[in-house]
Amino acid sequence: MKIYPIEAGNFKLDGGAMFGVVPKTIWSKTNPADANNLIDIAARCMLIEDGNRLTLIDTGMGTKQSEKFFSYYSLWGDHSLDKSLAQHGFHRDDITDVFMTHLHFDHCGGSVNRTADGEGFEVAFKNAKFWTNENHWQWATQPNAREKASFLHENIIPMQESGQLHFIQRPDTDFGFSNEMGFNIFFADGHTEKQMLPHIQYGDKTIVFCADLLATAGHIPIPYVMGYDTRPLLTMGEKTKFLTAAADHNYYLWLEHDAHNPIVTVEHTEKGIRLKEVFRLEDILI
Template identity: 75%
Template sequence: MKLYPINAGNFKLDGGAMFGVVPKVIWNKTNPADEKNLIDIAARCLLIEDGDRLLLIDTGMGNKQSDKFFSYYSLWGDDSIDRSLQKYGFHRDDITDVFMTHLHFDHCGGTVQWNTDRTGYELAFKNARVWSNEEHWQWATKPNPREKASFLKENILPIQESGHLNFVKRSGEAFQTNSELGFDILFADGHTDKQMIPHIQYQDKTIVFMADLLPTAGHIPLPYVMGYDTRPLLTMPEKALFLENAAKNNWYLFLEHDAHNEIITVQQTEKGVRLKDVYTFNELFN
């Protein structure tokens, strides 16, 4: 097995929305905002090469939305899935599986693209099976008013129409092994219903793809919960239990949305779990 970080692009989000009830004077120390109160955000995906399988976790925003849509998110930098794949000698047609932690547009938008004449949509990874779970799929295709703007039908319905949609089978446990995909999955409900957090065993380390359970290193303290979370009072105990396990077991946390910190570890302190070390992917694995 080999892992590759894949940057699908960078954007900005409102810092207040990203930190909920936490005052700006506090979160601005770790996630400094610009003059519009926006903070740097990444769409850092993860590619797993394992034998004949090439599995991509999350796909970023994609590029099919309107200029007006993208203007809300202040895109920056020149990273893309295609450039990142090419860096490692791969093409999107090589991808055999796309695993979506959840179906918010900034995590799954790159899974679907315009067709050649822009009359409809097609899979951006034409040879890939696409993985979600049935409970989250139902949640996303019949969205509540709070999340409706994040679950875009053009990102979701073409996957099912393509015939490539697969559901991860759940045992009912929050944490379970998935032998078909080759990694363990933690199901978390605070951010959105049945978000999936992969735990990957790699070079004697546990790499956890954090998705929106821990967006950035600045979100480690328990009350630092995004305004986007549908059940913030559930996010806190989910995060507390996860961080305790991460500190105890020295897990390496792969941050999808932290534009400046790729991988971190955490430790127990008198103030609770806090940041321990920060690594680049290359420092750990090259």
């Protein structure tokens, strides 16, 4: 097995929204904001090469939205999904599976492109199966008012119309094995219904793709919950369970949204679970 980072593009989000009730004087120590109160955010996807299977976890925002739409997110840097795939010798047509942790636009927007004439939409990975779960699909296609702006019809429905959409069955245990994907998955409902966190066994290491359960290293303390979460108290319980396991078993936590700390470990301390060590991607992905 080989794992590659796929940098799908950087953007910025409001620091207050990212940290909910935590005061700026506290969160700005780990996630400094610019003059507009915006903090750096990454869309660091993961590509897993395992035999004949090439699985992409999340796809970033994509490029099909309007200039006005992207202006809300202050895009920065020169990363792109296609450029990052090419750097590792791959093309989007090589992808066999696209695993979506959840269907918010910044996690699945790159799964769908505009058609050549610009009038319609088509899946961006023509040879891939697209994986979500049935409960989350229903949640995304019949969105509540709070999340409606994050579940964009054009990002989601073309997967179903293509016939390439598939549903993952939830394992019987919290960190159970998925027969469909070949790795363990932790399901979390606090951010959105049935978000999925893959646990990848990579040699003697377990690498966990944290998606939005743990957005950045600054979010490790249990009460540091994003304002975007639909059920913040539930998130706190899920973080406790997840981070306890991460500290107990020395999981390597792949931070999709942390622009500066790509992989971290955590440990038990007198103050609770805290950051243990930060790793560069090249330190882990041999």
